[in-house]
Amino acid sequence: MTNKGSDLLVMEHVTAGYGEAVVLEDVSLTIKEGESLALLGRNGMGKTTLLLTMMGLTQLHKGKLFWKGSDITDVTTYKRAQAGLGWVPQERHMYPSLSVEEHLTVVARPGEWTVPKIYQLFPRLQERRNNMGNQLSGGEQQMLAIARALMVNPRLLLLDEPMEGLAPIIVQELLGVVGRLVKESGLSVIIVEQHARMALELTERVIVLDRGRIVHDSDSQELLDDDAKLQRLVAVA
Ligand SMILES: Nc1ncnc2c1ncn2[C@@H]1O[C@H](COP(=O)(O)OP(=O)(O)OP(=O)(O)O)[C@@H](O)[C@H]1O
Numbered sequence: 001m002t003n004k005g006s007d008l009l010v011m012e013h014v015t016a017g018y019g020e021a022v023v024l025e026d027v028s029l030t031i032k033e034g035e036s037l038a039l040l041g042r043n044g045m046g047k048t049t050l051l052l053t054m055m056g057l058t059q060l061h062k063g064k065l066f067w068k069g070s071d072i073t074d075v076t077t078y079k080r081a082q083a084g085l086g087w088v089p090q091e092r093h094m095y096p097s098l099s100v101e102e103h104l105t106v107v108a109r110p111g112e113w114t115v116p117k118i119y120q121l122f123p124r125l126q127e128r129r130n131n132m133g134n135q136l137s138g139g140e141q142q143m144l145a146i147a148r149a150l151m152v153n154p155r156l157l158l159l160d161e162p163m164e165g166l167a168p169i170i171v172q173e174l175l176g177v178v179g180r181l182v183k184e185s186g187l188s189v190i191i192v193e194q195h196a197r198m199a200l201e202l203t204e205r206v207i208v209l210d211r212g213r214i215v216h217d218s219d220s221q222e223l224l225d226d227d228a229k230l231q232r233l234v235a236v237a
Contacts, residue, residue, distance in 0.1 A: 005033035007069070008156055008188050009054065009085075014063030016053045022061060023049045024212045031156060031190065036182040038199035038220055039192045040234050041209035047192045048090065050209065051158045055087050056080055082109075086154025090161050092145045094133035101129045103144055104151050111153025118147045121177055139170030143177070156188040157181070163195060171198075178202060196234045200224045208233045 009031040017023040023046045031037060039047050052058045054065070056077045064073045067083055081087070095103065104115050104125075119126035122143045128136060136144065142162055149157060162178065163171045179202055182189050193199035200206055200220040208216035216223070216233055223230050 007031075008033050008035075008067070010066040011054070012064045012066070014053060014065065015061040016049065016058045016063070017061065018049075019059055022212070023058075024053060027053075027063070027212070027214055029207065029214065031188055033155070033188060034186050035188050035205060036203040037188075037190045038196075038203040038206040039190055039209070040196050040199060040206060042235060045209045046212040047209055048160055049212075051087065051160055051190065051192065054080075054158060055085060081152060081154075084153075084155035086149040086152055086157045088145050088149045088157065088159050088162065090164065092141045094136065094141050094144065096132055096134035098133055099130050100125055100133075100136070100140075100144060103133060103148050107148055108151045109153050113150045113153050115151075118150060121150075121180065122147055124173070137170070139166050139174065142166060142170075142174060146177070154187070156190070159189065159191045161192050161194060163193065163198065175202070196230060197224065200230075 007030050011027055011029045014027045015022055015025055027050065039050065041047050049058055053060065056075065060073065064071060066072065067080070067085070072080060072083070098106070101115065104118060124140060125143055125147055128140055146159070146162065159178070163174060166174065175198065178191070181187060182202055189203075191199050191203060200223055203220045206216070206218060206220045206223050207214050210233070
């Protein structure tokens with residue numbers, strides 16, 4: 001069960017980008033405890049930039065960010081991660097010389113998520129526990145990337161295109177895991193995904209970005225039920 005509750009992350013009138021270049025324009029967004037959000041939009045519309053901005057990895061031009069009510073606008077990425085923002089970037093950044101289990105233990109922080117609990121969620125990682133980072137398939141690497149972020153015991157998990165480049169059978173396996181995370185863990189999750197319907201089926205709420213602005217915000221089911229609108233917003237193949 002999700003635990004709908006208080007505001008977790010609040011962005012107020014955020015304008016951000018890279019150096020002088022503005023990518024996000026006047027974005028205001030509130031993520032609540034336990035909420036699951038699909039972040040959709042065509043290529044280059046600013047989805048990754050929005051996640052990077054939450055982590056403090058872009059140039060903020062205007063606006064403010066709050067985490068559980070505290071102003072984190074000027075807080076470093078490291079401190080944001082410690083406070084509970086867990087980022088799973090598109091590039092998976094595995095270490096060839098660390099085993100699967102070492103990837104998990106080096107980042108572990110006290111909390112609900114432990115190695116045994118991770119292995120329950122990802123039995124495949126338990127099977128591969130002694131494999132090195134460079135001896136894993138793409139799907140296993142993605143599972144490990146998510147598992148590693150969970151070991152930090154975040155409150156909000158940011159998943160940037162977790163299914164990208166994976167074989168359909170692995171996508172199904174990963175979908176099952178992410179679905180369980182979203183529905184059972186009480187964690188807040190934001191999923192950036194090119195496969196819009198897949199993301200909508202996993203989540204409760206959706207926002208769509210168009211040229212750096214939020215142009216749609218609704219229940220995920222509502223957008224799933226309105227095919228014409230979904231086509232217009234994200235040009236689903
Ligand atoms: N490091 C960077 N420096 C300058 N501009 C960048 C940088 N990264 C991305 N951009 C630009 O920011 C805009 C938004 O990119 P972003 O990656 O956030 O989009 P996206 O919606 O995640 O797209 P995609 O689905 O292709 O990943 C694009 O115009 C892109 O060219």
